[in-house]
Amino acid sequence: MTDEGATTGDVLVTDGLTKSFGGITAVDGLDLSIGSGELVGLIGPNGAGKTTTLNLVTGFLLPSGGMIRFNGEDVTGERPNELSRRGVGRTFQISKPFGRLSVYENMLVPNVPYGPAEREERIRTLLAELSLDHVAENRADEISGGQKKLLELARVLMLDPDLVLLDEPAAGVNPALMDEIMEDIKRINAGGTAILVIEHDMSVIEELCERVVVMNAGRNIMTGTFEEVRADERVRDAYLGGT
Ligand SMILES: Nc1ncnc2c1ncn2[C@@H]1O[C@H](COP(=O)(O)OP(=O)(O)OP(=O)(O)O)[C@@H](O)[C@H]1O
Ligand SMILES: [Mg+2]
Incomplete structure (x- = not known):
């Protein structure tokens, strides 16, 4: 291609x-x-x-x-x-998650075209795949810079x-x-x-x-x-x- x-x-x-x-x-x-x-x-x-x-x-x-x-x-x-x-999904040159929300709550931000059960399932899967499951309840401004990048990517992937x-x-x-x-x-x-x-x-x-x-x-x-x-x-x- x-x-x-x-x-x-x-x-x-x-x-x-x-x-x-x-x-x-x-x-x-x-x-x-x-x-x-x-x-x-x-x-x-x-x-x-x-x-x-x-x-x-x-x-x-x-x-x-x-x-x-x-x-x-x-x-x-x-x-x-x-x-x-x-x-179309994107990440930023400087990652900017919603700092006062938890990692998990950040994953709820995208306006997904499917129901809550699938949303929950996807969040769990993506956080695990991107090694963010152990910081799911942490505030997004308290995770590392690299983890912020991963969170941004995970959030983008919610929209498939x-x-x-x-x-x-x-x-x-x-x-x-x-x-x-x-x-x-x-x-x-x-x-x-x-x-x-x-x-x-x-x-x-x-x-x-x-x-x-x-x-x-x-x-x-x-x-x-x-x-x-x-x-x-x-x-x-x-x-x-x-x-
Ligand atoms: N909002 C803006 N207002 C005025 N000029 C801008 C604006 N955004 C970008 N520019 C200018 O447009 C040009 C291209 O900038 P851009 O940020 O797209 O470059 P880049 O290739 O991403 O560079 P870098 O590798 O440094 O990130 C630069 O001259 C920049 O100063
Ligand atoms: Mg640039």
């Missing part, structure tokens, strides 16, 4: 996606596609437009131009709650998304916990959920991603396997500060 462009197997397609903030064009005509069930890395230097792209695709920002298609439907301009109902976008899952996480998070990401993906992971830690990208998209100055400058991307001159230039 390394095709480019809008095939029927794509869960997400952006076409000429653009976002300007005053004089800055943070995302500049971005064409991106993610196949159903694919695990894709999104890399690029600081300020390349990765988080802005994620905010556009999840409805947290409105595009200045271009189009977003999710599961074949035009969703451009839809709001985060509409998109999450459609099956078709696509999850992860913004820097490795940032501030110790290596042992990162190994666990990577196993979780792989398991979630193996269950059929497509994942787009933004990450500066190249070992994480290498370990996880079958395909890597490189952004620089708001554009998609290359797509390929990790090896192809690592060997590419344009990518090296981008990281060395050229554009």
